[in-house]
Structures are given as structure tokens and as C-alpha cells.
Amino acid sequence: MNEIMKNRMLYLIFAIILILPFVLQDVNFQHITIMFLIFAGLGEGWNIITGFTGQTSFGHAAFFGIGAYTSTIMFYKFGISPWIGMILGALFAAGISAVVSYPCFRLKGHYFAIATLAVAEIIKQLFVSWDYVEGATGISIPVKPDSFWMMQFHKSKIPYFLIAYVLFIVATLVAVAVEKNKMGYYLKAIRESHEAAEALGINTTRYKLYAMMISSAVTAVFGTLYAQYILYIDPFMVFGLDISMKIVLLTVLGGLGSVYGPIIGAAILIPLSEYTRVFLGGTGKGIDLMIYGALIVIVACFEPRGVLGLFRRTKKRGAQYAKTTA
Amino acid sequence: MMFLQVVLTGVLVGSVYSLVAVGLTLVWGLMDIINFAHGDMMMISMYTVFWLYTLLKFDPFVSLPISAGITALLGIVIYKLVIKRVVNAPGLMALLATFGLSLFIRNFAQFLWTPNYRFVGESILSGKRILIADIVIGLPQLIAALGSILMTLLIALFIKRTKTGKAIQATAQSRDIAELMGVNTEKVYAVTFALSGICVGVAGTLLSGIFPVYPEAGAMYGLLAFVIVALGGFGNIWGAFYAGILIGLTEALGGFYLGTQFKYALAFLIYLLVLQFRPKGLFGW
């Protein structure tokens, strides 16, 4: 019963998001909604390896970038549809993540986190120096007439929104599916105690690997969409620490280890950063980022369980109140 | 000859990394908190030196106690205002807080002092160098390196010999037990942040003669410090010191022989390789 209730909440969120850009036709608002969906989806993916499994990754930009570059190269060099690139990118990202994280899984805690950061920085440098993918120059994706198959839409942002929306729902449902099944319990057991998990018969390395592969595949899918949406990529933009940290921040802000966390976090952080920049960024004094930084600090200090913690607390308080009055 | 020069450069550069990393490893090892604002505290120290130089004509070496004092104070303020509230928070909340702090400090610096790149033009050392055969040693670099080593030594002695230092060690082992033994852990944390501030304060001062002063000046140092601290083993002062030198050497030798664009990538690679053999860092157990 409880599970159905919870999912109902999720469907309500999905429904609300769907109507947003149709109600508010402002193009900047639509853009923010798309970025929100992309980053909420990225957060869902990252949450699987870090929130559920407890293996902190500071290097998810690596998989984001692989997704962005796979589809872009295929489209740019061979005219292959980004949809195919998206699938291949996800497969590549899963494969590469398995290869690079397998040796890293021996590392615990922060040692692992720094290792993921190192892997992402190395991959970034490889792409910067790789002439075949145009290196540091980056790639401007050629503008083609509107086409679903080529994932290009110039008349309206709605198609991009719808694609982002569908991918976001897929990512969220993947996270839900992982969480509610055997795998989710296993991952959480690994997070809570490696040894206890082993003693319960869980092949921790294998499950961490699964989690990493699913997580990076989800991340790569959004990388492809991002590249197609911005129509330009370079290694600094898609492999940068900024992307990795943004994913970390919004999920932690929303609430780590919950399907709702990334949605709440992205719903706060993305509009906040966009609107502070829009209203204050033109001054050239850095006021927007000052406010943005200060707000993050304030949330962290006063709501250390994430914004989701706040919801849970008020809910509990409400329940207690109901009890006492009844 | 060239090889020697390159090695020497690596050691000189690395010793400054060490000092930045020592400050970070103190906090990290003790409180298990990743301080993203560490590099930005260093940037504040560089600005202190710069303004004392520009407005009052203080030589950077005269400003050293002042800038170190200011960053120490900044460390305490950061602890009291922010870290204290998140030190027991679950997950990565503390990281979120320090990241926000870093963003705030950087942009506050831009707000106050514009984003311009500035330099401390003249100091008693600037332009001076030592020539041994063909090998060049810049005096500012040498002093920076020696200063780093001295400072690391002092910090290590402080931790080992003084009562406060022992309290820090005890708290790092187990906060609860330390509290039972009558250690005021809050005070210990504040002192550690102050020490960490002094480290970056000194590092910033020593660097201000050779590195531009601008709001993002601490960014790359902060990032490298993460890797160095992990490479040396969290909380291990000498580990951070040697790891700093190792990263400096990797950067120099790798950069020289394989291509300078790879120098940071190689530093990251060294981390990954070393950790395959020592999963808790060079000196971690």
C-alpha cells in the first residue's frame, strides 16, 4: 500500500512537470525546464552508485562526456542519428565505467571518490589531446532541418522538452526499479556495511559494478541529449569537474539515496542558478554566484539531511500532531 | 644537466603543493570533511599580501605573519559559522557546504577586488637567483620550498609534542573517547581549522611573488591538494608532504618528457597507480 502511495506521488510530480512548459510558454522558462530535467535525470543516475551504493563518484562527467561525444562524433563524421549514438554512448559508458572502476572498487571512502575524480580528469585530457574528436577546439554540431530522427528542433523547444521529459522518466523509473528490487536492497546493504553485505552472501564487487554500469549508462544518455540541445561540445564543457559537481550538489541538496532527492535538488538548484544569473549576472561583479554559494551554505547548515529531510520532518510532525489531537 | 634542472623544479614546485596539502590533510584526517574552500583560503592570503604590498609597501615577507594570521582567523570563522553545523551531517552535506563556501569566497573576492590578475611586483627576493653551473634556482622558489618544509616540520612537531597537538591526535582517533577523556573537541576542531588556515596563509604568501593573484587563484592548487592528501593517506602530515613532492616531480618529469599538456593528467594517473598497491595512500594503514 505504502509503495503504491509513494509511486502515486511520483506520478503526480511527472504530471506537473509535463504541463509546466505548456502553461508558461516563456522560452527561457522552457530552457530551464529542460536543464532541470537533464540534471534531475543525471542526479537519478548518480544516485544509484552514490546514494544507494555509497560509492561516492566525483567523476560522472566522464560518462556524461562519453555520451555526448559518442553521438556527436557519429553524427558529425558519419551522419548517423543521435538516437543510435545515444544507445551506443550508453553502452560505451557502461563498458568504460566497468573497466575503470573495477580496479578502483578496492579503494574505500574518499580514496574511491578522489580516484573517480582522477579518472574523469585523465579522460578529459585524453579528449583534449585527441585530434580525431577535434581536441580542444570542440565540435559545432551542424544545424540540420527539424527532424525527430536527427534530434534537431529549431522552431520550438517543446520537442527537446518532451525528449528530456521521457528520458527523465525513464531514468527515474530505472532508479525506482533498482531501489525496489533485490538489487536495491543489496546496494544499500553494501552502502551500510561492506562486511555485513558479504556475510549476507552478496557479491559486493559484482553489484557495485552493476550499479556503476547502470549509473554511467543513464548519465551518458543525458550527455547525448545535452550535446544535441546545445549543438556544441568541447572537452572542458562536458568532461569538466563543474558537471560532476553540479550532479553531486543537487542530489545531496535534495536528499541522497532517495528517488525524490535529485528531483527536489534540481528543482531548486537549476532555477536558482539560472535566475540569479539572469537577474544579477550582467553586473559583472559576481553577485549572482555569491548569492548562489551563500544559499547552498545556508541550506547545508540548517537542513543537513537535505531538503527531503525537511519534508520528512514536517510530515512526521504533522503525523504526531494528528495523533495528539485525535 | 637538463634532467637535474627538471628534477629540481619538480621538488621546488612540489614542496609548495605539500604545504597546501598539509593544511588540508589536517582537517580531512581529523574531521573527515572535504574542504572545497581550502584553495580559496589561500587566495585570500594572496590578496592580503597583495594589498599590504600595494597600499602600505609591505614586503611579502613582512606580511607573512599578518596574512597567516588572517587566514587562521578565517579558518576559525569558517569553522564556527559553517563547519560546526555540518560536521555530523550525513552523507556529503559537509562537502556541499564547503563547495558553496568556495563559490561564495571566490565571487566575494571578485566583488571586492575585481577579477583582474595582479602581481606583487617587487619584493626583496624578486628576480634573484642562484646559478650552479647551468642549473638555475629562483630565489623566490627556493624560499617558498624551504618555507614549506619548515612549516610542515613545525606543524608536525606541534601535533606530536604539544598538548593541543595530542588532543588533535586523540580526537582524530576517536571523537567520543577523546571527549570522555576531557578533550574539548570543539576547541580542537577550531584549532585545527586555524592551523589549516596558517598553512595556506603561508603557502599563499610564499606563492604571491611567483603566481598571479586573482579570485580563481586557489582553484588548481585546491584540486591538486585533494589528490595529494589522498595519495599521502588522509590525516598523515608527512604523507601529504612526500606526496606533494611526488606530484611535483611527476608533473615536472612527465611534463618535460611526455608533453606539458599532460602534466596534471599524469599527476592523477600516479594517484591511481599508487593506490592500486597501497589502497590507503602511500603512508596510510
Next chain:
Amino acid sequence: MRKLLVVFAVLLAFTVFAEEVIKIGAIFPLTGPAAATGVKIKYAVEVAQEIINGEHPEIELLLGKSAGLPNLNGAKIQFVFADHQANPELAMAEAERLIRNEGVVALIGCYHSSATKPASQVAEKYGIPFIAGSSSSAALTERGLQWFFRIAPHDGMETVFFFEYLKYLNQKYNANVKKVAVVYIDNEYGVHAAQMVKEKIKDYQADGFSIVADVKYPAGATNVDIEVQKIKGAKPDAIFHASYIGDMTMFVKKYKEFNVVPKVVLSYCGGYQDPQFVINLGKDADYFAGPNATTSALFKKMAILAKINEMYKAKSGVDIDGPTLEDFASAIVIAEAINLAGSTDPQKVLNVLKTGTFMAPYFVSGRIKFGPDGQNIYSASVMTQILDGIYEAVWPEQYQTKEPVPQFPDWNKR
């Protein structure tokens, strides 16, 4: 009473002109690693706005005399600034927001070529003119965009300019410059410049030039010691630099420390052109050279430039430099184009931009005209060299404010 009248008049003026404000988007890096330059450019664009909107008969520009655009009943221009933080994603988002929400009729920007690329694609999509002032990547004008224009010479043109200058030094001063080292930052700007050197050197091999070192360093480097040692080992006669102000300053300090004495150091549009270079390095900045759209030494020769600089300096505290002047020019040109078109209709403005020649008395070339690819065919640059702390124009000879010094003196003999 008089005060009241004035207030009334001002209010009236506001209500009259309120609807006749033409908005133009200006996207620059106002925070982040390149904020120093972005903020300066913002000042320059604000100066352009003042000149266009106010009455500045002393500045002999088309739009200087009158307040506003005369062909549009004195309509005012308003530049709407946006920050891209050196992030292409934000440049794209801001371009779209400015066009759709702010209703801008044209865009200028973005300093970073990597930001200009997606932003100008947005302009292309909406059919709105985009003028890049200082973005120098040659790739920008190779994309076949209809609505994109660029004022600065691109790095390919700059490279040719470099070799021609070296040839001039060799012929006139017998400088015997042959071996070239390319030193560049590992990003869009640096890598593209280096590619151009490797491409253009083919045309100059006959003149004896060769590349002896190719030193690429990572962005945000903490030191450049190793880079300088590599350069020293290659013993180049000339160094081509593609560096920003922070790295460039570190390089100069290290050249001094390691006693690297090339004959010539030429810098692509970047750190060298920033007057902060001289402020930071003092005497050590002397003898470095590079193409620049302007220099303070030219102020004596060019009265208009001097007046523009006066206004700019009041805001920024420093003299106007090349990239900044190029973005200033982009602001002036778009306003003039709108004025000439007599309308904000993008198609009409586009026609003016494609066919017209714009007077640019603040450039040594004196005018701006865009070729079919959108590139300004008149290179606005002169070769400058810092002599006694002043950017002197040294080549071509007709603009010379001082003769070039073709050989770096030893560092201890300065």
C-alpha cells in the same frame, strides 16, 4: 521652479523615448576565469552606448553627434548584458533568452570562441545578426553562417601577419629570425592558433622559417617552469604565444629567471594586449610584441581614439586595449547598421551589414567591411611592441610610432 521644470522635462523625455529603446544583447564572461577581460569589455560597450545615445560632437563618429539613432527618430540603443561564465551552454541559453525574452534585435559577444560558436548558432536560428568583436578562432567564419560577422582578424590572419613581420625584421634589420617556438594554452584559443602556425608555416618555409618547439600547457596551470625549460632547450629565435594574461605573466617571469632570450616574442590576441601586462611586469614587459587593434601610443595620432579612451579610462581605470576596442567596434557597427537600415528589421540590417562599409576612425585601418563569410576584410591590427612600458606601434611602417627593437637584450642588461 526651475528644478521642477527640469524634472518634468526629464520625465517627458523618458516617456517619449521609452518605447524607442532598441535592445541589443551583449554576452560576455562576466564571472569565472576570464572575468577580468569580460568586465573590461563591458565597460567598453557601455562607452559605445554612451556615445550612441548621448550627444558627443567631439567624437566624430556617425552616431556621435546626435543623441540616439537619427534615422530612427533618435531611438536609443540599450545593450543588455548577460554572463556566460566561459561556459558554452550558458552562452547558448543567454542568447536565446535575450532574443526571446528581452527582445534584442542583434547580439554581440562572446570573447571566447567556444562560447561564440553556440551563441551565434542561436542567432542564426532566429535570423538575427551576431557580431563578434574579439573572438579570433578562424573556424567561426568557416561555418557558412548567414548572420554571423566578425571584426577581429582571425588567428589565421594573425599568423600570416606574424610571419610577414618577421620577414620585415629579417630584411630591414638583418635580424636573422628563423627558428620559431609555439607556446599555447591547451584550449580552443591556443590549439587553434597553433594549428594555424603549422598550416601557414608551409608558405614561409622558403623564407627559412621552421618550428623548433611546440609547447602546449594546461589551462589553469599552477606553474610554467617545465614549459619554459622546454622552450629554453629548443633555443628559438622567435616565440609565438597564445596565452592569457595570468599565464603570460608567469611565462615572462620564468623567461627572466631561466634567462631565456629569444629575439622576438609575438603574442596572439590575448594576455599580452591587456595593459595589466605592463602594470604587473613593469620593465620586464619591455620588448614583447604582438598585433593589437590599438595602443596608447596611437592616441596621439588618432584624436577620436584618444577621446574614446578617455571615456573608457574613467570607467575602468586603464587604457583601452585591442580586444576591448574590437568589441567596442562591434557595438558601434551594429548600431550604425541599424541606423543605416532605418529599421530594426533583421533582414534590412543584414543587408546593410553585408554590403556596407563602416567608418572606423578608431582603428588604424579606418574602416570595417565584411566579406561574404562575415570576416572583416580590413585587418584592424598593427604590430605593437612594448618599449619603456608603452605599447608602441612598430609595423606597418606608416603607423609606426617607434622603430621596433629586433633583438631582446639580455635580461641583466635592461
Next chain:
Amino acid sequence: MPRPLLEVQNLTMKFGSLVANDDVSFVVNEGEIVSLIGPNGAGKTTLFNCISGFYKPFSGKVIFDGKDITGKSTHQITSMGLTRTFQIVKPLKDMTVKENVLTGAFLHANSKREAENLTDQVLRMTHLWDKKDMLAGSLTIADKKRLEVARMLATKPKMIMLDEAMAGLNKTEIKEAMELCVNLNKNGMTLLIVEHVMEAIMPISNRVVVLNAGRKIAEGSPQQIINNEEVIKAYLGERYYAKSRQINGGI
């Protein structure tokens, strides 16, 4: 003839130059309760870790259910039916009691429903049913220990190893724990128990193995052990006599 389920053969474990287990051999037969006792630092937990795959023994063999499990990883050993609890409890803190047990139940369940049924069964058996929705981190120490056992039972083991499952419990709690052990044993479970609380395990053990300084110094029925002089010297001391008499008398 009882069938040996677990055989430890000449097991030696070293950490650097420190010998934690020195040539230890013993057998646990199917359906038995065997206790492993010894003073602090005798190497009991190390032996547990070697058997359960957390450590790879330096030399010697561990045979479980006829198969050599030496050097196999913990999760493999658990899937084969040999599982353990931890001296320092390791509850999955941020999960509820039910989720803790469910995690174990997935090992041999083919569907979530099957796992849930098994979980309910185990929760009732271990008297944790009322607390099933509490977070494991908020349980009392006694309940946490019970949860360790419950989680382990959910993996459907053939044999379980309890590492000081009664330390830190009060008398009633110890009694409950003892009853649980006996009940399990009656249902056919084989148990190997490391314990300090002599009073608790002596009455329920079939056999006792005594370790001292890494070596096995005695093995036999509880009565034999109580009367073994070496054991008394090394470990039990006079105090035990008085106490065990009291308890035995009490029961």
C-alpha cells in the same frame, strides 16, 4: 556416525610476524552446538574471519559440507550455507529491521514475494516482528544482536557462527538468546559459538574448543573442559566454579 559439516585442518594465520592462529584443527558435526572459548586475544575472531572468508589463511584448510572453502570469498561461503554474525554488530543502519532481514532473504529466494514471506517467518521467530518498521540504527544493543541473527537466518544457512552474540546483554536477554540457539539447534541447525559468557553456553554446548594464544589447548564436552587443568589455569579460574554451580543449581 555423525557427519562432519565443518572441518578446520591445521589452520595457521599470521599478520606479519604475529601468529594469530597456530595450527588449529577441529571438527563441527552436523546438528551440533560447538563453543569456541578462550581469553581475550586468543585468536577466536581471527579464526572466525579465516573460516568465513574475510581473511585468507596463511596455511591449512577449511572444509565445509565436503567442499574446500579455503580462500573463497565471504559471499561464496555464505551462499554455500555457512554464515556468521559480527562481534561488533553491523546493522544496516539506515534500513528498517524488515529491510535488513529482507536483504538476507533474497539470497535463496526466487522472487520478492518469496523473500518477503521468508522475512516474516524469520522476524516472528526472532521476536522482531513488532519492531519491523524501526530503523536498524535505532534499536537497542540486544535487538541489534538479534537482528544480526535474524538477517543471517534469512540466508537459509546450514550452519551459523555466532561471534559473541551475548556480550553486553543482561540476564533475561541472555536467556532469550540461549533459548533461540537451542530452538535453532532443535530444528536441525548446526552452530559454532564464540562466547565469553561461559554461564550461557556451557549448558547448551555439545562440545567445547578452547584456544589460548592462537593454539588449541583443549577440546571436549563441557564437563571435560571445566575439569581440564590447563584450561582452568589459562582461562577459567576459581571464580567460574562458584558461578557455574549457582547457575546449574538455578536451572
